[in-house]
Amino acid sequence: MSSNGRPVLDVEDLVVRYPIARGLIGGAARRPQRWVHAVEGVSFSLGRGELLALVGESGCGKTTTAQTVLRLIDPVGGRISFDGEDITAVPSRALRPLRRRMQIIYQDPYESLDPRLTVRATVEEPLVIHGAGGSKAGRAELVHDALTRVELTPPELFLERYPHELSGGQRQRVAIAASIVLGPDLLVADEPVSMLDVSVRAGVLGLLDRLRRAGLAILMITHDLSTAARFADRIAVMYLGRIVEEGPSREVVGDPRHPYTKALLSVVPSRDPRNRSRPQILTGEAPDAVRIPTGCRFHPRCPVAITDCREIDPALERAGGREHLAACILARSG
Amino acid sequence: MSPLLELDELHVWFDLGEGHELHAVQGVSLSLEPGQRLGLVGESGCGKTTTVLGLLGLLPQNASVAGRVLLNGEDILAGGEESIRPHRWVDLAIVFQGAMNALNPVKTVGSQIVEALEVHRMASGVEARRRAGSLLESVGIPADRGDRYPHEFSGGMRQRAAIAMALACDPSVLVADEPTTALDVMVQAQILELLDGLCRDFGLALLLVTHDLPVVAQLCDRAAVMYAGEIVEAGAVDGLFHDPRHPYTRLLFAATPDLHGDGTPVSIPGAPPRLDRPLAGCPFRPRCDRSFARCADERPVLKRVEGGGTAACHLNDSPVEVTA
Numbered sequence: 001m002s003s004n005g006r007p008v009l010d011v012e013d014l015v016v017r018y019p020i021a022r023g024l025i026g027g028a029a030r031r032p033q034r035w036v037h038a039v040e041g042v043s044f045s046l047g048r049g050e051l052l053a054l055v056g057e058s059g060c061g062k063t064t065t066a067q068t069v070l071r072l073i074d075p076v077g078g079r080i081s082f083d084g085e086d087i088t089a090v091p092s093r094a095l096r097p098l099r100r101r102m103q104i105i106y107q108d109p110y111e112s113l114d115p116r117l118t119v120r121a122t123v124e125e126p127l128v129i130h131g132a133g134g135s136k137a138g139r140a141e142l143v144h145d146a147l148t149r150v151e152l153t154p155p156e157l158f159l160e161r162y163p164h165e166l167s168g169g170q171r172q173r174v175a176i177a178a179s180i181v182l183g184p185d186l187l188v189a190d191e192p193v194s195m196l197d198v199s200v201r202a203g204v205l206g207l208l209d210r211l212r213r214a215g216l217a218i219l220m221i222t223h224d225l226s227t228a229a230r231f232a233d234r235i236a237v238m239y240l241g242r243i244v245e246e247g248p249s250r251e252v253v254g255d256p257r258h259p260y261t262k263a264l265l266s267v268v269p270s271r272d273p274r275n276r277s278r279p280q281i282l283t284g285e286a287p288d289a290v291r292i293p294t295g296c297r298f299h300p301r302c303p304v305a306i307t308d309c310r311e312i313d314p315a316l317e318r319a320g321g322r323e324h325l326a327a328c329i330l331a332r333s334g
Numbered sequence: 335m336s337p338l339l340e341l342d343e344l345h346v347w348f349d350l351g352e353g354h355e356l357h358a359v360q361g362v363s364l365s366l367e368p369g370q371r372l373g374l375v376g377e378s379g380c381g382k383t384t385t386v387l388g389l390l391g392l393l394p395q396n397a398s399v400a401g402r403v404l405l406n407g408e409d410i411l412a413g414g415e416e417s418i419r420p421h422r423w424v425d426l427a428i429v430f431q432g433a434m435n436a437l438n439p440v441k442t443v444g445s446q447i448v449e450a451l452e453v454h455r456m457a458s459g460v461e462a463r464r465r466a467g468s469l470l471e472s473v474g475i476p477a478d479r480g481d482r483y484p485h486e487f488s489g490g491m492r493q494r495a496a497i498a499m500a501l502a503c504d505p506s507v508l509v510a511d512e513p514t515t516a517l518d519v520m521v522q523a524q525i526l527e528l529l530d531g532l533c534r535d536f537g538l539a540l541l542l543v544t545h546d547l548p549v550v551a552q553l554c555d556r557a558a559v560m561y562a563g564e565i566v567e568a569g570a571v572d573g574l575f576h577d578p579r580h581p582y583t584r585l586l587f588a589a590t591p592d593l594h595g596d597g598t599p600v601s602i603p604g605a606p607p608r609l610d611r612p613l614a615g616c617p618f619r620p621r622c623d624r625s626f627a628r629c630a631d632e633r634p635v636l637k638r639v640e641g642g643g644t645a646a647c648h649l650n651d652s653p654v655e656v657t658a
Contacts, residue, residue: 057518167605197377198545199589203601223519226591230598253593267523268593269548273571275594276552281523285488 006084007045008185008217009069014042015077016061016068020290037289038064040241041078043316048185051208051218053232053249055225055264057286060238062221066188069219070102071095083185100130103179107191109171113163120159123147123178132182146181150174150207169200173207180211187211189220193227205231225268229253234323237261240297241289243316247324257319257326259302296328304330336407337365338539339389339426339507344401346381346388356610358384360563361401363636366507371533371540373550373571375586376560379606382543385560386509390426391418424454427500429493431512436496437484443495444470444480450502469498473528490521494528501532508532511543526553547590551575559583562607562617565636569643579645581622616648624649 016039022031039061046052054062067073069080071087080088082098090098106112113122123143126132133139147155150173163171172192179187189208193201209231212218222228228235229249236246237260245258256262266280282301287293293300299309312329319326346359359381366372374382387393389403391411403411405425410418422428430436438446447466451457457465467477473494484492493513500508510529514522530553533540542554550557551571558568559582567580578584582602591599604621607613616622616629628648636646 057520169601169605198547199377199586199602200605201601202589202591202599206598206601224591225519226593229593230591264519265593267519269526269546269552270594271548271551271575271587271590271592272595273551273575279523279527281527282520283524285490285518285521 007047007081008083009219010045010081011065011069011078012043012081013078014039014065014068014075014080016064016073016075034290037241037292039068039075040292042238042241042243043078044236044243044246046186046217046219048217049212049215050234051212051220051232053220053222053228053235054238055222055228055235056238057223059240059286059289061241061289062238063190065238066104066190066219066221070104070188072104096130100126100132100182101184102186102188103182103184104188104190105172105175105179105192108195109168109175110163110195112175113171115163117162118159119147119152119161119163119166119174119177122163122174123181126178126182130182142181143177146177149180149211150177151203152177167200168196169204172196172204176204176207176211180216184216186217186219189218191221191223194222194224201227225253225265237264240286240292242297242327243325244298244328245319245326246316247321251321251324255320255324257324257331258298258328259304259330260298261326263303306330337404338368338370338406339366339541340402340404341365341385341389342402342404344385344388344403345399346384346393347398348394349396349398350610354610358397358563358609359388360609362560362563362565364558364565364568366539366541368506368539369533369537370556371542371554373554373557374541374543374560375545375547375550375557377545377586377606379609380560381563381609382560383511386428386511386541386543390422390428390509391415392428423450423500423505424503425505426507426509427503427505429496429500429508429510429513431515436499437492439484442481442483443475443487447480447495447499447502450499454503456503465502466498469501470495472501472532473498474524488521489517490524493517493521493525497525497528497532501536504536505538507539507541509541509543512545513542514549515544515546522549529553547587548592559586562613563609564617564646565644566618566647567643567645568636569639569641569645573641573643577641579639579641579643579650580618580647581624581649582618583645585621585623616646 018036020034042065056062068075123146124139127139133142144155152158152173193204232249235249235252236243239260245261256265263280263282295310295312296314299305314327314329316325316327319331341362341364344359344362348356348358350356362385376382388399402409405421410421444466447469448462451462451465470477470480475494514525532538554571557571557574558565561582567583574583575587585602588600589602602621607617615631616634619625619629634646634648636644639645639650
């Protein structure tokens with residue numbers, strides 16, 4: 001974990017729910033309020049120099065989890081600690097000094113960069129907002145340094161360019177430069193390469209990997225298990241608002257314990273045509289997060305469910321190695 | 335066996351106005367035999383979607399086309415829209431990435447399939463409704479769901495419905511342009527399994543356009559790799575992965591992460607060339623790790639190579655010159 005023993009991010013039993021609009025008629029008829037159970041009791045911690053991948057299908061709550069730990073969404077329960085400080089209920093104005101230490105990059109570098117700003121202005125903006133970097137010359141030096149770290153070199157070649165003059169990979173690097181210029185401790189990367197061409201994805205992931213080695217804690221949201229397997233230290237698999245399996249990447253990929261993880265891994269196609277394995281395809285799609293199934297929330301789609309699974313809601317418990325956890329009553333023995 | 339579908343030196347230019355022109359497809363030739371599955375792969379902007387829109391006669395007004403598209407030996411491009419229309423949907427059906435765009439939001443899914451059957455005089459009335467139901471069932475949708483609207487379907491269900499509609503006229507070729515790109519992994523696996531089954535059961539030939547090499551490796555027999563508007567290598571998928579004859583093919587596989595493969599993916603430096611100006615030499619040369627003097631001067635042409643495929647790379651002519 002972290003060098004000083006304290007995780008950068010520690011999340012305990014996080015719960016996030018969204019109310020569903022009842023509409024005029026529903027309100028007048030006093031129909032009961034219904035909720036989207038986006039995140040239901042998620043716990044994890046992330047240390048300095050560590051990359052944790054949150055994986056799962058759309059709607060599993062991975063993006064909500066990430067936005068909540070950054071306090072962009074308010075949780076209804078649980079606790080979020082950032083560098084040892086409980087930030088769950090810190091009012092947004094008081095969050096500001098913390099904001100510079102936690103940053104986020106998004107999937108689409110075409111949307112996340114302001115088309116009217118040059119690369120210099122984009123990367124300098126966070127410094128201006130937070131009054132960091134001192135003088136103009138000081139800021140210029142930090143901008144120069146950030147561009148160098150994201151390998152947009154020589155920086156002079158990029159400073160005066162606009163987003164439309166850059167490739168997708170270069171845009172994502174600019175977004176990363178703007179996110180690291182304040183020297184954050186935590187970076188949330190929400191599907192950082194899924195909009196990029198295959199030929200440049202590895203470069204951006206390699207860059208995140210080097211930032212991690214330099215001490216940055218990275219929470220990466222991805223639906224791509226191959227990417228998670230290669231670049232994450234640990235993988236947490238989410239299903240319907242819960243982490244159903246978590247552990248070191250090698251163990252989760254090489255020795256999955258939860259039937260959902262097993263199925264997800266089996267459908268990842270191999271690039272080698274000779275390696276045509278039989279995927280274990282689950283029928284249907286994940287149910288919506290309004291009506292969560294009883295017992296184990298995965299049981300209606302689970303290929304190995306037993307009667308108990310309809311009643312017992314399994315906790316995330318040790319399965320396999322010391323740090324390998326799974327939420328399945330069948331995983332403990334197996 | 336004569337090919338079912340053949341592209342012969344297809345070119346597409348887009349008029350950008352003010353005398354500017356973009357040469358998006360630069361002489362693509364490929365052939366597809368009955369029941370065969372061909373993957374057309376490459377990075378965005380390489381011309382793969384333009385190629386299939388060109389062969390289906392679906393390009394916008396500012397595009398001009400040259401070359402031939404032969405369906406069972408007949409040139410369907412020669413007479414413009416007049417000569418393509420009788421074949422579109424009937425022999426050549428299409429499935430696009432965003433299934434929502436293929437379906438009319440204000441009509442039920444079933445009635446849209448009935449309409450497709452009636453327009454193409456495949457069936458009418460009760461018989462059309464019965465066939466619509468069985469088409470839905472062939473893609474894994476219960477027939478009674480036909481009375482629902484597209485927005486009541488999930489993304490995967492909509493893509494299934496779009497496939498059912500494409501199959502309405504019993505086509506011999508299904509062109510699928512990034513059919514699973516916007517879908518989750520599990521739904522992607524379901525759709526790929528469906529396409530696999532349809533090709534097997536109905537003898538459909540598949541032209542699959544995608545940037546996703548693993549999908550092609552798993553679903554297709556052959557693949558054609560496009561770069562800068564041309565095919566740079568084509569052949570059996572096994573050969574492309576295990577014995578690539580063009581550096582781009584090798585580097586593209588090396589950039590693709592693999593769950594169980596070894597090694598860290600490596601990206602390809604640089605970016606594809608712009609196609610709105612003439613290309614000199616090999617278009618891949620600036621990004622290639624094996625280029626030599628000849629590559630700067632002479633654009634390689636697609637030639638037959640050892641192993642039965644084709645590749646457009648000078649390295650295949652003169653192995654002596656490989657010193658790197």
